[in-house]
Amino acid sequence: MKKLIVRMLIVVVLLVVVALVAGIFFIGTIIKTGVEKVGPVVTKVPVKLDSANISVLTGSGELKGFSLGNPEGFKAPEAIKVGTMSLSISPMSLLGDKVVIRSIKMLGPEITYETDLKSSNLGKILDNLGGDKPAGEKPPVEKPSGEKPPAETKPTSESKGAQKKLQVDEFIISGAKVHASAPILGAYTVPIPEIKLTKLGQGPDGITVADLSKKVMSALLEATTKAVAEGATKSVKGLDGAGAGATDVLKKGVGDFFKKK
Numbered sequence: 686m687k688k689l690i691v692r693m694l695i696v697v698v699l700l701v702v703v704a705l706v707a708g709i710f711f712i713g714t715i716i717k718t719g720v721e722k723v724g725p726v727v728t729k730v731p732v733k734l735d736s737a738n739i740s741v742l743t744g745s746g747e748l749k750g751f752s753l754g755n756p757e758g759f760k761a762p763e764a765i766k767v768g769t770m771s772l773s774i775s776p777m778s779l780l781g782d783k784v785v786i787r788s789i790k791m792l793g794p795e796i797t798y799e800t801d802l803k804s805s806n807l808g809k810i811l812d813n814l815g816g817d818k819p820a821g822e823k824p825p826v827e828k829p830s831g832e833k834p835p836a837e838t839k840p841t842s843e844s845k846g847a848q849k850k851l852q853v854d855e856f857i858i859s860g861a862k863v864h865a866s867a868p869i870l871g872a873y874t875v876p877i878p879e880i881k882l883t884k885l886g887q888g889p890d891g892i893t894v895a896d897l898s899k900k901v902m903s904a905l906l907e908a909t910t911k912a913v914a915e916g917a918t919k920s921v922k923g924l925d926g927a928g929a930g931a932t933d934v935l936k937k938g939v940g941d942f943f944k945k946k
Contacts, residue, residue, distance in 0.1 A: 713737040713746070720751075727895045729813040730754040730764070744774040744787070756809040760866075761797040764806050768793060783850035783891045793860040796877075798909055800867050807906045814899040850891030856882040856901060865913045875916040877908045 716737040724732025735750025753765040771790040778785035799806045858880040866872045882904060886892030892900075 713739055716748070720748075723894055724753075727814065727898055728753065728810055730756055730810060739772065739774065741776055741779070744776040746772050746774075748772060753810070755797070755799070755806050756813070759799045759806040759809075761799060761806075764797055764810060766795045767791050778852075783852055783886075783889075785852045785854075787854050789853060789856045791856075791858045791861075793862075794858060796861055796863045796905070796909060798863050798865045798913055800865075802868060805910075807902070807909060811899070811902045811906055814895060814902055849894060851886050851894065851897060852891050853885040853897060854883065856885065856897075858901075858905065861905075861908075863909050863912055865916060867913075867917065870917050873916050875912045877912040880904050880908055 713736065716739060717734050720734045720737070721732055731752075731754030733750070733752045733754075734748060737746065737748050739746030748770040749768065751765075751767040751770060752763045755761050755764045769792050771788070771792065773787040773789075775785035775787060797806070861877045861880075862874055863877055864872065864874050882900060885897060885900060
């Protein structure tokens with residue numbers, strides 16, 4: 686009987702070891718697949734990730750080659766490109782109902798900001814996430830009262846993943862550069878200050894991927910429009926020879942737009 690119990694314990698230990706080894710080798714692939722499947726469902730634009738390397742034992746790792754595509758109607762292939770993102774997760778939380786992420790650090794992202802002074806690519810993505818609508822966009826058309834609602838569809842694995850509970854202790858964006866493009870002003874590049882969000886999803890309900898994305902994009906859009914507006918004002922100052930009052934009109938128009946984002 687004792688020998689049987691010892692053998693069973695050995696088998697259990699071996700299974701745990703195999704699971705840990707498998708986790709070390711495959712969790713990166715799981716994260717990469719999750720990002721590329723859940724990301725487009727949440728943002729409604731293409732999302733790609735070259736690789737993810739996470740240690741199950743320590744919870745630390747890196748995400749490399751992240752890109753967030755542009756909505757339809759905009760020229761650049763991506764809205765955001767990030768070479769490296771460092772990540773720190775509480776390993777044991779991966780087995781629970783809520784994944785606890787100690788830190789996400791987005792290092793040196795390249796942000797493309799396109800606008801026609803009515804709407805912007807980042808504003809459209811935020812709109813897709815359910816944030817405030819960009820200036821100039823019309824509200825959705827309401828359906829006639831007699832029209833039947835669409836039939837309910839079964840939730841997919843991607844939609845379930847988008848509802849996964851998270852807790853993010855800190856989310857940092859540092860060293861970001863914005864490549865802006867606007868009519869009259871042309872193209873120019875400006876840096877934006879470090880963005881730091883803390884204590885996201887601290888309660889028992891946590892925060893979903895969609896809500897986390899909305900908070901990050903909202904903060905990023907606010908910082909971007911402020912930096913772009915300051916850069917635009919400097920560009921407008923160089924147009925003083927355009928005619929009496931032209932500079933003031935441009936400044937007002939640009940300022941009014943960026944206040945609305």
